[in-house]
Amino acid sequence: MADVQRWTTRDRVILHLVAAAVTALVLAPLAAPGYVLLYDMVFVPRQPLRWELVAPAYSLPRAVPLDTVVSLVTQLLPGWLVQRLALAGVIFLAAVGAGRVVPAGRPSTRLVAAIGYAWTPYLAERLLIGQWGLLVAYAALPWIVRAALSVRSGRAGALPRLLLAAAPAAITPTGGLLAVAAVVALVPARARPRSAAMAVCAVAALNGPWLAATLVSAAGGASDPAGVAAFAARGENWSGPLGALAATGGVWSAEATPASRSSPVIPLVTLGLLLLAGLGFSRLRGRLPAGGGDRLALLAAGGFGLSALGVLPGGDSGLRWMVEQVPGAGLLRDGQKFLAPYALVLVICVALGVERLATGKASAMAGGLTVGAMLLPIAVMPDLALGGAGRLRPVSYPSDWHRVAEQVAEDPGEVLSLPLSAYRAYPWNPGRVVLDPLPRYLATDVLTDDTLYVGDLSVAGENPRMREVRRLLAQGRPVAVTGVRWVVIQHHTPGELDSSWLTGLQAVHQGPSLTLYRNPVAPPDPNLPSSWWGRWVMVAALAVDAVVVLIAAAGTLRRRPTAW
Amino acid sequence: MRRMLTLLVSGLIAAVLGILALAGMSSAVTTTDADAKKAIEQVLKSGKQDPTKPQVYGTR
Numbered sequence: 001m002a003d004v005q006r007w008t009t010r011d012r013v014i015l016h017l018v019a020a021a022v023t024a025l026v027l028a029p030l031a032a033p034g035y036v037l038l039y040d041m042v043f044v045p046r047q048p049l050r051w052e053l054v055a056p057a058y059s060l061p062r063a064v065p066l067d068t069v070v071s072l073v074t075q076l077l078p079g080w081l082v083q084r085l086a087l088a089g090v091i092f093l094a095a096v097g098a099g100r101v102v103p104a105g106r107p108s109t110r111l112v113a114a115i116g117y118a119w120t121p122y123l124a125e126r127l128l129i130g131q132w133g134l135l136v137a138y139a140a141l142p143w144i145v146r147a148a149l150s151v152r153s154g155r156a157g158a159l160p161r162l163l164l165a166a167a168p169a170a171i172t173p174t175g176g177l178l179a180v181a182a183v184v185a186l187v188p189a190r191a192r193p194r195s196a197a198m199a200v201c202a203v204a205a206l207n208g209p210w211l212a213a214t215l216v217s218a219a220g221g222a223s224d225p226a227g228v229a230a231f232a233a234r235g236e237n238w239s240g241p242l243g244a245l246a247a248t249g250g251v252w253s254a255e256a257t258p259a260s261r262s263s264p265v266i267p268l269v270t271l272g273l274l275l276l277a278g279l280g281f282s283r284l285r286g287r288l289p290a291g292g293g294d295r296l297a298l299l300a301a302g303g304f305g306l307s308a309l310g311v312l313p314g315g316d317s318g319l320r321w322m323v324e325q326v327p328g329a330g331l332l333r334d335g336q337k338f339l340a341p342y343a344l345v346l347v348i349c350v351a352l353g354v355e356r357l358a359t360g361k362a363s364a365m366a367g368g369l370t371v372g373a374m375l376l377p378i379a380v381m382p383d384l385a386l387g388g389a390g391r392l393r394p395v396s397y398p399s400d401w402h403r404v405a406e407q408v409a410e411d412p413g414e415v416l417s418l419p420l421s422a423y424r425a426y427p428w429n430p431g432r433v434v435l436d437p438l439p440r441y442l443a444t445d446v447l448t449d450d451t452l453y454v455g456d457l458s459v460a461g462e463n464p465r466m467r468e469v470r471r472l473l474a475q476g477r478p479v480a481v482t483g484v485r486w487v488v489i490q491h492h493t494p495g496e497l498d499s500s501w502l503t504g505l506q507a508v509h510q511g512p513s514l515t516l517y518r519n520p521v522a523p524p525d526p527n528l529p530s531s532w533w534g535r536w537v538m539v540a541a542l543a544v545d546a547v548v549v550l551i552a553a554a555g556t557l558r559r560r561p562t563a564w
Numbered sequence: 565m566r567r568m569l570t571l572l573v574s575g576l577i578a579a580v581l582g583i584l585a586l587a588g589m590s591s592a593v594t595t596t597d598a599d600a601k602k603a604i605e606q607v608l609k610s611g612k613q614d615p616t617k618p619q620v621y622g623t624r
Contacts, residue, residue: 039622129622234624253622368575375582421618433619455623494615 004103004287011107018111019095022118023088026127029387030084034394036387037434039256039423041130043083044397047071048443054213055538058463059450060223060330061213065542066133066171067440068209080394087127090135094118097142102348103287105355108370113351117142119377121236121249121261122336122343124384128391129256130434131337137175138340140168144179145296145344148186151199153289159199160555162187166203167549174337176207178303182341185299186292202548208541214328216534219462221327225320230454231334232310239267241311245304246270248343250336252454255433258383269380273350276373280352287352300345306338395429397441400511404488405442407509412444413485413522416469419495420449422461427492428513438488447484449495473501480504485522489515 030036035043047053049071055064073082098117099110117123126135143165150158166183170176183203188196214221233241233250236257244250247270249261260266285293309315309332322329332338354373358366383389408415417438425433439446447469450461461467469482479487479501487505489497491513505517 230624252624254624255622364575379582419616419618423619423621425619433621449618451618453618453620455620493619495618496616 003105005105005107005109007104007107007110011110014107015096015099015110015114019092019099019114019118022095022115023091025385026091026118027084027087027387027392028385029390029393030087032394033080034396035080035083036087036392036394037426037429037437038128038392038432039130039253040435041083041132042435042437042440043070043079044437044441045074045079045402047074047079047440049075050443050445051535052445053440054542055216055534056213057216057218058465059217059219060221060462061173061210061217063133063172064213065209065545068542069171086132086136090132090139091118091123094123094135094139094142097139097146098344098347101142101146101344102351103284104351105283105287105359106370108374109351109355112354112370112373113347115374116347116350116377117344119381119384120343120347121244121247121258121381122339124258124381124388125249125251125253125256126337127384128258128388129251129253133172134174134337134340136171137169137178138343140165140175141178141182141340141344144169144182145186148183148199149288149292151187151195152189152192152292154189154192154195157556157558159195159202160552162199163202163206163548163552164556167206167545167552170203170206170210170545173207173210173331176210177331178338178340179203180207181302182299185295185302202552205544205548208544209538212537212541216531216537218464221330222325223323223330223333223462224460225324226457227330227333227452227459228310228316228320228323230452230457230459232316233307233336236261237266238264239270242308243267243270245307245336245339245342246274248339248346250307250339252334252336258381258388260381260383263380266380269376273346276353276357277346277349278353279356280349280354283352283356284349296341296345296348300342303338303341306332307335307342310335391432393432397437398428398511398513400509400513401441403511404509404514404516407516408486409443411485411518414483415442415444415446415486415488416479416482416484417446417448418479418487418489418501419493419497420470420473421493421495422449422452424490424493426490426513436490438490444486446488473498476500478503478505479517480519480521483523485519487517487519489517491515 047067047070049068051057053067053071055061070082095114095118099114102110102113104110123135123138126138144162147158147162147165151162162183166179169179180200180203183199187199231252233245234252234254235241236244236249241250244261247266249257251257281293281297284296288296309319319332323333350373354369358369361369378385387393415438417436422436423433424436436448439448447466450463450466452459452461472482473479480503487502502517504521505519507515508518509516
């Protein structure tokens with residue numbers, strides 16, 4: 001690592017300023033008040049801390065322990081502020097992390113990596129589909145890689161840093177798996193088997209909450225195999241899905257893909273980036289400790305392979321079988337999520353490739369090349385700027401929502417959200433679709449339809465309670481017989497709703513956005529779907545997480561500052 | 565002479581990319597509201613969004 005530049009305070013300040021500028025450029029619309037509600041991104045004023053969010057009893061734990069963390073934090077801070085801190089933190093830390101992880105020979109190489117990693121199609125698409133929890137893992141990844149390589153090299157205080165970087169990644173199952181994969185690929189070394197084992201076990205333990213939630217959920221572990229075709233990587237231009245993945249894009253949703261990705265020039269730019277990355281890879285290998293570059297390449301290749309599985313011949317049928325038969329394999333059906341390590345390695349190699357090209361050139365030429373490399377991501381995907389060209393725009397919940405939440409809180413009981421639809425397009429959130437916010441807004445369990453519609457394809461959910469309610473409604477029975485205590489009708493949103501379903505219910509609030517009905521024949525006790533042993537398992541898993549993080553934090557505070 | 569040429573070429577590359585980035589961003593931003601409204605109106609007029617069908621998560 002002899003030719004790795006030792007960076008100065010000035011370099012650090014510039015890196016942080018550039019990261020802040022990129023963050024501001026992407027999130028500028030969030031200066032307006034309100035909540036950005038877009039696809040899977042749901043924030044509410046104060047998310048209640050209740051068991052159904054800690055460990056969903058009837059559905060797969062896709063947001064475990066993310067919802068627990070948000071519920072806890074919003075007890076102290078308002079939801080609008082938490083949303084802004086989370087999104088700004090993701091972009092800022094992704095940029096700074098990429099700038100720090102690259103073994104750069106020049107300060108400008110760090111800036112190329114920082115801007116490149118904060119402006120990838122992966123980040124843009126996952127942001128526009130609202131999966132900010134996954135982006136927390138994306139932002140943590142460079143920090144995990146840096147700490148993992150330090151643990152492998154036996155640097156003092158590296159393990160606590162690794163755990164602190166991996167903990168935020170593990171707030172979603174996919175992020176947790178990415179963290180484990182990075183540690184397994186990068187840490188093990190013959191000289192230090194004990195520290196490697198400790199690192200792998202501790203990062204695996206961070207995945208405890210979602211594993212425990214899967215164990216105690218009545219949803220089972222299997223998913224609808226129709227999801228494999230629905231959520232497979234998607235081609236964005238003439239280069240097809242593999243070309244899109246090579247550029248770190250390829251999310252399944254056309255609506256979450258920036259329009260610029262369909263330009264016919266994109267595959268040519270991707271080819272150029274791959275060539276640059278090839279140039280940079282030899283520098284990466286030469287500058288990381290022995291084997292570090294190869295292991296990073298292996299990690300990236302693994303991520304790319306998983307992402308491409310759904311579109312490879314034979315891969316889709318194998319994936320369908322796994323999703324149906326292997327508990328938890330449903331995680332793999334939206335495989336593009338696993339592209340994050342590839343994105344990081346691509347960005348690092350491109351930055352080093354630019355540096356190699358610029359080496360030995362006249363300073364003006366070198367400067368031009370570097371500035372060009374910094375601007376290239378923005379030039380080819382300008383529509384990530386300003387909230388994905390206006391797609392991230394805050395709105396306010398109508399006052400109805402607050403009134404309904406108050407009335408339901410006075411007499412808690414299960415709520416059914418109608419019309420039957422998992423996602424909503426509200427007139428007050430124009431041009432945007434969002435996951436029904438009611439389960440996070442109300443302080444009681446809310447049943448929502450969990451069938452996903454992707455174009456004409458429907459992907460069945462896993463919730464057996466919802467399946468039973470649907471069966472009763474399909475038989476022409478009223479909602480009153482389902483045992484729910486409350487029914488909320490969300491007006492002006494599409495979905496299945498038959499007026500006969502409401503027979504026997506009493507309207508207690510009628511507003512322009514919501515109508516609330518009480519079921520007079522609902523059983524007195526609300527459902528208690530989670531068993532007590534299940535709750536203790538969850539508490540134990542969360543406690544282990546907290547202990548690991550606290551020990552890591554204490555270890556980091558105690559360590560002496562190091563140069564790297 | 566050679567230095568002048570490299571300066572010119574690299575400056576041009578940086579300038580073109582900078583202009584592309586700024587132009588792309590400004591056009592994307594200035595057309596969004598109108599485009600979004602138009603798209604919603606088109607959907608409403610064409611009746612594509614069946615109010616009795618659940619909201620589509622996305623299309624491929």
